[in-house]
Every structure is written in structure tokens, then in C-alpha cells.
Amino acid sequence: MTDTHCHLDFMEPDETQAAIEASRDFRAILTIGTNPVRNRKALAIAEANPHIWAAVGLHPTDAHLLSPELEADVRHLAGHPRVRAIGETGLDFYWTHESSDAQYKALDFQYRLAQTLGLPLIFHVRSQDGGRAEVETAAWLMQHRPSRFVLHAFGGHPGLMEVGLELGAYFGFAGPLTYKKNAGLREVAAQLPLSRLLVETDAPFLPPEPHRGRRNHPALSRFTLAKLAEIRGLPVEQMESITDQNAQECFGF
Ligand SMILES: [Zn+2]
Numbered sequence: 001m002t003d004t005h006c007h008l009d010f011m012e013p014d015e016t017q018a019a020i021e022a023s024r025d026f027r028a029i030l031t032i033g034t035n036p037v038r039n040r041k042a043l044a045i046a047e048a049n050p051h052i053w054a055a056v057g058l059h060p061t062d063a064h065l066l067s068p069e070l071e072a073d074v075r076h077l078a079g080h081p082r083v084r085a086i087g088e089t090g091l092d093f094y095w096t097h098e099s100s101d102a103q104y105k106a107l108d109f110q111y112r113l114a115q116t117l118g119l120p121l122i123f124h125v126r127s128q129d130g131g132r133a134e135v136e137t138a139a140w141l142m143q144h145r146p147s148r149f150v151l152h153a154f155g156g157h158p159g160l161m162e163v164g165l166e167l168g169a170y171f172g173f174a175g176p177l178t179y180k181k182n183a184g185l186r187e188v189a190a191q192l193p194l195s196r197l198l199v200e201t202d203a204p205f206l207p208p209e210p211h212r213g214r215r216n217h218p219a220l221s222r223f224t225l226a227k228l229a230e231i232r233g234l235p236v237e238q239m240e241s242i243t244d245q246n247a248q249e250c251f252g253f
Contacts, residue, residue: 054080153174170246197242
């Protein structure tokens with residue numbers, strides 16, 4: 001079992017420890033840094049646990065922090081052997097008041113770094129409504145064509161899906177795949193090539209059914225995996241080995 005996207009440092013220390021214990025049987029977990037302080041915390045957790053790896057970057061909601069010093073810092077951390085991805089980056093027109101300009105600058109920096117190091121780039125794409133972030137991300141992707149990237153917590157936007165398929169994206173599915181109202185997202189998950197699917201939690205956010213309303217942690221990714229297996233009409237064990245292999249091809253763990 002693999003959780004390809006979580007934030008173990010967003011939890012209280014004892015909660016992080018419990019989450020790590022509950023996921024000891026996992027092949028791999030990727031914990032994602034979002035700013036300089038959190039990048040270091042994510043990396044420290046990865047260094048202390050053989051089954052945990054880290055991504056370092058700058059979240060679009062922290063885009064204003066971009067500076068030459070920050071770039072040098074992320075570049076330095078990204079060379080660490082426990083780092084297996086850059087991000088999360090992307091465009092957010094939902095949570096944040098960060099300017100579009102700042103978000104694009106942060107994205108461009110992380111794109112160049114990922115390309116240089118041969119690491120996958122992790123995208124966060126979130127809109128208020130109307131899909132502005134999805135439309136702009138699709139356009140950016142067509143222009144830049146990153147060699148390896150993940151659309152994390154993919155929401156099912158048709159235009160972004162089309163571009164993602166054309167460019168060989170990995171599509172990350174989290175707890176929302178299990179929510180009753182998300183029939184459209186399940187239809188999307190039913191259509192994508194099996195080789196493009198990843199399972200994630202985005203813990204401590206987005207808990208799957210039947211854990212909604214509580215804090216999420218990596219071990220709960222099994223509920224999303226089970227839903228994905230059900231959607232594709234495959235045994236859970238087979239879906240687990242498919243998504244583990246996809247994660248291994250994407251992140252090298
Ligand atoms: Zn995240």
C-alpha cells in the first residue's frame with residue numbers, strides 16, 4: 001500500500017507518531033512540504049522512517065514567500081536522497097488571495113527544478129467555481145510539458161483530464177472519491193488508464209468515508225483504494241499492486 005500525498009507535519013507530534021505506527025505495513029508514504037519550515041519537517045520525518053519519503057516545494061497559498069533565498073533553500077533540500085518529488089505547486093483560486101503572478105512564478109521555479117533533477121512535479125489545482133485554475137493549469141501544461149507530474153486530489157475537470165492524458169500525467173485520488181455526491185468523479189476514475197492512477201489521502205484533510213468529519217491519516221487510504229477497486233471491478237489486492245507499481249514508477253520508491 002502506498003499513500004502518495006499527505007502532510008504528516010500538519011498533525012500534532014503524537015498524532016503524527018500514531019499515524020506512522022498505523023502505516024508501518026505500507027510500502028511507501030510521501031509526505032509533502034509546503035514552505036521552508038514545513039519542507040524541513042517533512043524531510044525530518046522521512047529521515048526517521050524508512051517507509052516515508054518527502055516532497056519539497058512551495059504551495060500556491062504560500063507563493064508570496066518566493067525569493068532568491070527560498071529558491072536556494074528548496075534547491076538545496078531537493079538534492080537530499082529522501083526527496084522524491086517537487087511540490088506541491090500549482091494554481092489555487094479557492095483558498096488563497098495570493099496573486100496569480102506570484103503563483104505562476106512559484107510554479108515556474110519548481111518546474112525548472114523538477115526538470116533539472118529529473119523529479120516528478122506535484123500539482124495542486126483548486127478553483128472557487130468555473131474551473132479557472134483547471135483551465136489555466138491545462139494551458140500551462142500544454143506550453144511547458146513537464147516530463148513527469150501528478151495531478152494531486154484530481155477533481156475530474158474534463159479539459160484538465162484531456163491534457164493530463166495527452167501528457168502522461170498521474171492522477172491522484174483521495175477521500176472525495178468515496179463521497180456519495182461525487183458520482184462524476186467516480187466516472188472519471190472508471191475511464192482513466194490503470195497505469196495513471198495513484199492513491200493518496202492528503203491527510204490530515206479529505207478523510208474518506210466512513211471517516212468523514214474526523215482527521216485523516218495515511219492508513220485510511222485503504223478506503224479510497226477499495227473504492228477504486230470497486231469502480232474498476234478488480235480485486236482490492238490487484239488494485240493495490242497496480243497503484244503501488246504506478247507510485248514506484250512515478251517516485252522511484
Ligand atoms: Zn497537499
